[in-house]
Amino acid sequence: MGLITWTVLFALVGLLGYVATRMAHSSERDSAHDAGMAIIEFGHAFPNEAIRNLHITADGMAVFVRLHDNKAGFMRHLRNHYACHLIEPGTVRVRDLPGGKGFDIEFLDAPFHNGKYTFASAAEAAEVSLWLLGNYLPAGERVLTSNPVPST
Known part of the structure; x- marks a missing residue:
């Protein structure tokens, strides 16, 4: 040749x-970005927790999970599996990022998961941050009370 x-x-x-x-x-x-695999892996890690909702970050490397009793979970994609973490009340600090599509999170009990996470929209980021802060209450579950202020 x-x-x-x-x-x-x-x-x-x-x-x-x-x-x-x-x-x-x-x-x-x-x-x-496989949400089905994330659900399966979280179910294996925490079989007694029922998933209500989840949001995947824009890069697909993390999943934030809303659980049945307004608790939250976190999953980080590591090559061929997810590292699952149940977020306990009072163990997370959240600061918003410029642009509103993400936040900087500090896990007090799992610092190796600390980082900046961005989502496809600002609405997703806001919803997840409310889960993390334990303040999430969907519109259908809101109870509007009319407690008039007593006159003195």
């Missing part, structure tokens, strides 16, 4: 390697 044939063959093998690598990375990113 001539030099040109070897050069073309080498270029094709290099291109094929590049395409295979890109495909592997994109499938890894796609699996990071």
Whole structure:
């Protein structure tokens, strides 16, 4: 074989390697956004907790979970599994990020999960921050009371 044939063959093998690598990375990113897998893994870690709702961060690397009794959970995607964490009251500090689509969170009992998390919308970030602060009350569960102020 001539030099040109070897050069073309080498270029094709290099291109094929590049395409295979890109495909592997994109499938890894796609699996990071798998809400079904997140639900299954959280269920394995905390079988007595019922999930009501969840929100995945914009990059798909973290999932925030609202549980049945207004507790919250957190999951961080680590290669081929999720690290699950049940958030206890009073163990988290939340500060909003500029732009409103995320927040900076500090886990007092799990500092390795500390970080900045952004969501697809500001509404998602606000809802999750309310879960974390323990103030979440959906509109359907609000009880409006009309307690007139007594006159003195």
